[in-house]
Amino acid sequence: MGSEGTIVRKPRFLCLHGFRTSGEIMKIQLHKWPQSVIDRLDLVFLDAPFPCQGKSDVEGIFDPPYYEWFQFNKEFNEYTNFEKCLEYLEDRMIELGPFDGLIGFSQGAILSGGLPGLQAKGIALQKVPKIKFIIIIGGAMFKSTNVAKDAYSSTMDIPSLHFLGETDFLKPYGTELIDSFENPVVVHHPKGHTVPRLDEKSLEKVTAFIDTLEHLLMEEEVKIGEDLIM
Numbered sequence: 562m563g564s565e566g567t568i569v570r571k572p573r574f575l576c577l578h579g580f581r582t583s584g585e586i587m588k589i590q591l592h593k594w595p596q597s598v599i600d601r602l603d604l605v606f607l608d609a610p611f612p613c614q615g616k617s618d619v620e621g622i623f624d625p626p627y628y629e630w631f632q633f634n635k636e637f638n639e640y641t642n643f644e645k646c647l648e649y650l651e652d653r654m655i656e657l658g659p660f661d662g663l664i665g666f667s668q669g670a671i672l673s674g675g676l677p678g679l680q681a682k683g684i685a686l687q688k689v690p691k692i693k694f695i696i697i698i699g700g701a702m703f704k705s706t707n708v709a710k711d712a713y714s715s716t717m718d719i720p721s722l723h724f725l726g727e728t729d730f731l732k733p734y735g736t737e738l739i740d741s742f743e744n745p746v747v748v749h750h751p752k753g754h755t756v757p758r759l760d761e762k763s764l765e766k767v768t769a770f771i772d773t774l775e776h777l778l779m780e781e782e783v784k785i786g787e788d789l790i791m
């Protein structure tokens with residue numbers, strides 16, 4: 562509920578899982594967060610378009626099937642099936658949306674962090690509403706120069722929440738990604754490449770971030786209502 566009894570719509574997020582995992586696995590990972598956080602978000606979990614083409618790091622921890630969003634070379638700077646991935650995402654967003662934002666972990670976080678810029682440049686997601694918010698967990702920038710030059714051509718002025726793990730191998734690259742956003746909210750945690758549990762300090766940041774999203778959505782809906790009356 563809003564401050565004056567107004568019913569606040571939950572921010573609706575499409576959740577993009579990590580490399581060679583699944584939507585179901587990400588659902589389990591995110592539900593390490595307190596129910597008080599999960600209950601304030603409308604979450605949709607999607608499987609990536611391509612079946613796992615090699616060994617998954619989560620074998621023996623989470624059950625298959627496993628999926629991947631696109632493939633890459635050993636240097637991570639050349640992608641295969643990237644355009645098909647973008648088409649698949651747009652199709653699913655049309656089918657399951659509309660969405661307010663994206664939550665991504667690992668490969669899904671790399672996608673989530675770059676899609677707002679690609680959308681703004683007219684390269685991706687042109688048939689769906691503008692991505693308004695993102696939550697990045699264990700993310701990084703695209704290393705393909707062809708993709709990166711468009712994804713990060715200007716600073717992104719949308720609310721963004723970034724989780725950085727102290728021992729995450731992607732931490733330096735996740736730190737670089739943060740510089741692509743205006744006024745990012747950053748949560749530091751002591752773990753590695755994982756969806757972390759929320760301690761008291763990080764819970765305060767996440768709760769305040771959701772408060773901001775709810776406020777922006779309420780303002781948006783009030784404006785839409787005013788436009789309809791005029």
